[in-house]
Amino acid sequence: MALTHTLEAHLANARPRALAALLRRFRDLDVAEDALQEAMLRALKKWPATRIPSDPAAWLIRTGSNAMIDRIRRDRRFAELASDEIALMGGPRDHTEVELERAEVIDSADMRDDVLRLMFMCCHPDLGVHDQLALALKVIAGFSVEQIAAAFVIKPKAMEQRITRAKKKASAVAGRLETPTAFERTRRLEAVCLMIYLLFNEGYASSHGKSHINPEICSEAIRLARLLLSLFPAQAEVMGLLALCLLQHARHRARIGAGGELITLDAQDRTLWDREAIAEATVMIEKALRKGRPGPYQIQAAIAAVHCRAATAADADWAEIELLYGALEREMPTPVVALNHAVAISMTKGHAAALAALAPLEDDLGSYLPYHVARADFLAALGRKEEALHAFRAALSLCPNKGQEAHITQRIAALQRCLAPD
Amino acid sequence: MLYAILIYGADGVFDRLSEKQQEAILAKHGKLQETMKKRNALGAVARLMESNTAVSLRPHGGSVVVTDGPFAESKEHLLGFYLIECATMDEAIEAARLLPMDTASYEIRPVHWSNQQASDGPDPHA
The missing domain is CATH 1.10.10 (Arc Repressor Mutant, subunit A)
Structure with missing residues (x-):
């Protein structure tokens, strides 16, 4: 029967809201999880025969609460609970019913x-x-x-x-x-x-494992951002967060090569980008910016959107990107933001200016992989190849996974080929 | 007469289905589109973005306020719609039966007026 195929999707979708309400009710995560578990088992038994309720979360909350209260009453260990504690868990049966009716309209x-x-x-x-x-x-x-x-x-x-x-x-x-x-x-x-x-x-x-990306984790984070936004629909920064995640994730199919190596933005096959996700994120940023309350997530999303708009890496509006990084640095004055700003500067004001912007960051970012990669890039572009090689080797020693290792090994090999004839 | 099939469902459920399940659902939509196209009875088709992307306009003290999110507090949102040309409501119901019933529910509404018409169907004003 078709219904059972989608039942799990409905249950998974309702899970965070149902668990959250059960947690408020029982004030104990284990009890709330048990209640949800029981409700889900009942849903799996009951829904295929009837239909999926129009509000699955409300159904799970009601069923889970009832099941747990019944269990608590049955359980001898709870027999001696002070009456006020019972009241906390839902009170005498009659009141419970009333309260649960109310829970239907959460x-x-x-x-x-x-x-x-x-x-x-x-x-x-x-x-x-x-x-x-x-x-x-x-x-x-x-x-x-x-x-x-x-x-x-x-x-x-x-x-x-x-x-x-x-x-x-x-x-x-x-x-x-x-x-x-x-x-x-x-x-x-x-x-x-x-x-x-x-x-x-x-x-x-x-930061773990052989593969550079784990799309399942990314999708889950996006779901959580969507859930949060559905509950706080006017929060510009939540919109920014969702837009940012959507834009980054939209590129995931283009980010990994056939051999598992990382492909940088400028070398990605843009036809592999998820245009639907980019369109949705663009709407989200537009909505957020209407509010006139910019914040770090919105600005980062705006930067990602500029990249996604460009037909090729060279076409990207780097002047706008640099401006946005400037704004981001004011909102969020961290070394990593300053590093990204330096990369944008390399595109607008040249590699010497970018290298100068990197100089004050060495103490903070000495063990940060992208710092060494950026520095190596700037040095290589300025023709300072030995120094660039040195920076790439520093980067190589910091690689957390094989994909990044492969990418940097390639860069080192390319640089060595340039050096060889000398 | 032109009929609208309004598709209602919860945001986020389709996304949680396996690729195979998603394909099965899209295949059913494909079937409806194909069937109506053959009859020259397919009008506008739209799949809407998540309700999170919506803004709502409502009157407020003589002016208009724009707020975030869909207008009504609801568990089920408008996910998309079809406009199809059918001779009778029964025919429209038969057409809607081609759609997947486990992820969405459907409302069929006869259309009073539309600038859209099914490709070669009769003029909706006629």
Whole structure:
């Protein structure tokens, strides 16, 4: 039957919202996950025979809550719970019913804070970045431990332990996360945007594994950005984040060569770019800029859009890109932004100016691969080949994966061919 | 008469289907388009971007406010539409039955007026 084919897609789509609401209800991540699990099992049994409800998340929340409350009541270990604790979990049966009726029409303001709470819990500052991402993939996206372990190239057993530890820490926080004030909401939103962006980057420039990109992780980050935007539809920076991820991901088929090597922007086959995604992102940036509240994600998306608009790398409007990097550097004065600004300068003001712009960055970016690649490029373009070779070798020692290694080895070989006749 | 088939569904579900499932869905749309084309009865066809890309206009104190997102708070959004030329509502229903029923629901609305017409179909004003 056709219905079962798409059932899992509907369930996966409803998962973050359903789990977020269950977490608010039960104040405990394990209990919320159990409730969701039970609801999903019931959905798999029930939906094929009837139909997929018009609001799958609401159905899962109602069914999961009911199942969990019933289980708690049945469970002897909970028999002695103080009555006020029972009340917290939904109160006596009659009240529960009333409350669950209400849950059918989920208040969008509640849902917004619920999902934000769930996401914020996963990027708690006590957790290391990779633990945050692993936890987000497990809890919000519903990835299996095996999938996450494969993405981070560690044994499933070790990943499971890491996730369990991270979950414990995050869960302790979750119980204390009240409905936020406007200020607190902004802070959470910023943290969550960053987490989604880091997740996207983990897929885009994989720090683990043989392959340079992991499209599945990128797609998941894009889904989370879409979810966040659907809950905060007026947030210009969330639009910027989504546009940025869409634009970067639109190029993924062109970024890896047949041998798994990385292909830089100027050498990519632009017919492989996903035009639909680029169009959607362009609309998103336009919408965001109407608000007149530019921020780092919007500016970075605008830069990516300039690249995507150009028919060839040489056609890109580098003057505009350099201006945008200037604006970005004012918003976000980090060495990495300054590095990218220097690359743009190399296209507008020449390689000597670009090299000069790099000079102050050496202390900060000495162990940052793209710094050495950019420096090698500038030096090679200025004819300082020995220095360029030296910079490429520094880059080679920093390569996190085979794709990038292959790319730089090629560049070194090309440079050596130039040097050979001398 | 010209009929609109309005396609409603949740954002994000199609994207989660496997390539094979997506192809199966697109094949059904292809079937409808082909069938109507053969009858010279296919008008405009549109697949809309996600509702996140939408803005809404509404009157507010004598002026117009532009807000982000779709107008109605809803779980199901307008995903796209067809305009087809059919002799009767029954015929329009038969045509819509060609579409995939597990990822979207459909609303068939007779069209009062349109500048679009099915390729060689009768003038909708006639």
